[in-house]
Amino acid sequence: MHIDIDKDVCIGAGQCALAAPGVFTQDDDGYGILLPGHEAYSDDPSLDEAARACPVGAITVSG
Incomplete structure (x- = not known):
């Protein structure tokens, strides 16, 4: 599956890292x-949950 994080939309809530810790983490700025x-x-398999958990919809999973 293809993963895209829109850096202009991300607010650093960290829900992606909580939902899919094997795929996401946070940078030094959060x-x-x-x-x-x-x-x-x-x-x-947790990618869809990570995308749904993002409060601003910064994660797109396709394919």
């Missing part, structure tokens, strides 16, 4: 980023 090895794609 904004969501993908863990190394998940730069754009992953088959982690």
